[in-house]
Amino acid sequence: MDKIFNIETLTRESVKKLSPYSSARDEYVSDGSEMLFLDANENPFENGVNRYPDPYQRSLKSVLAEQKRVSEANMLLGNGSDEVLDLIFRAFCEPNQDNIITLPPTYGMYKVLSGINAVENREVLLTSDFEPNVSEILKAVDKNTKLLFLCSPNNPTGNAFSRGKVQELIENFNGLVVIDEAYIDFSEQESWLSGLKKYPNLMVTQTLSKAYGMAGIRLGICYASEDTISILNKIKPPYNVNQLTQQQALKRVKNQEAVEKEVTQILQERDALIEALKSMKFVQEIYPTDANFVLAKVDDANKRYNELLERHVVVRNRSTQPLCANTLRFTVGTPVENKKLIAILKQLG
């Protein structure tokens, strides 16, 4: 049976009724002719940033569209994935009425955003091998369940979810499935972007914060059906991606070679780190990773965390997370940093 999916029925009433703020840059779009721009109350003296940025980031989107083989109409850019995720909540989840499903242990922002937006967060633990528990997830769904967040590769566990399980969820959940692919460039698994045409309830988020090395500029990307994107465009702040970010992002995405070179190095260092961790007596388990970090179970995470800190190494202690007792998460650094880390790990008794 084909399921019926209609984004209108998922959208908040207030958002459906909304007519968005129309900015000066919405009303007149430059065709490249020499014009006098006297419409936006800007300071006219050129300094590189005296004009408002393109509210739809057309130059950047056109490059991304070509690289990712999706249309610009399937894309929304934001001030980091965090803004993009918040927009998704605000478009589709009615406060104090709707709910979402998340799969701990996972990225902390989904829960924070559910709190901010007064949306119930139904947590369904991953299985012991850190895969989605499909039957329990589907049991947790009711008529007010709007969003299901799948972080794949998952933070902090590192693994990409089995494609079969993800597909089962997309096909059997009637709300929106948001796949957070912040780490996809480190994974051998293919991106779910290829499923956008087939699945109208699929949303994929990516970011320039990890593999692209641009956490400081804040650029997050949401890919979804044209209908879903047009709803998000209605509620986004008009100039949510600033001029400097658009420029820096454009330069970086055009230089795929440099990005790939760094990713390759990071993956080599990751393998070296895994090998080293295997030889440490206090390391009890190293979990499979598709990301630029390694989660490891140790004898006493608090003790090891503090020992590393004393030696000026900051890692993430994930022990308070469900299924993650006594785990530390190591981000892969440069070759020099990784050597230092490994040398220090060897000193720990």
Ligand SMILES: *Cc1c(COP(=O)(O)O)cnc(C)c1O
């Ligand atoms: C780091 C990370 C992000 C990135 O968020 P930005 O706001 O784009 O920096 C998104 N999702 C997950 C799971 C992450 O670990």
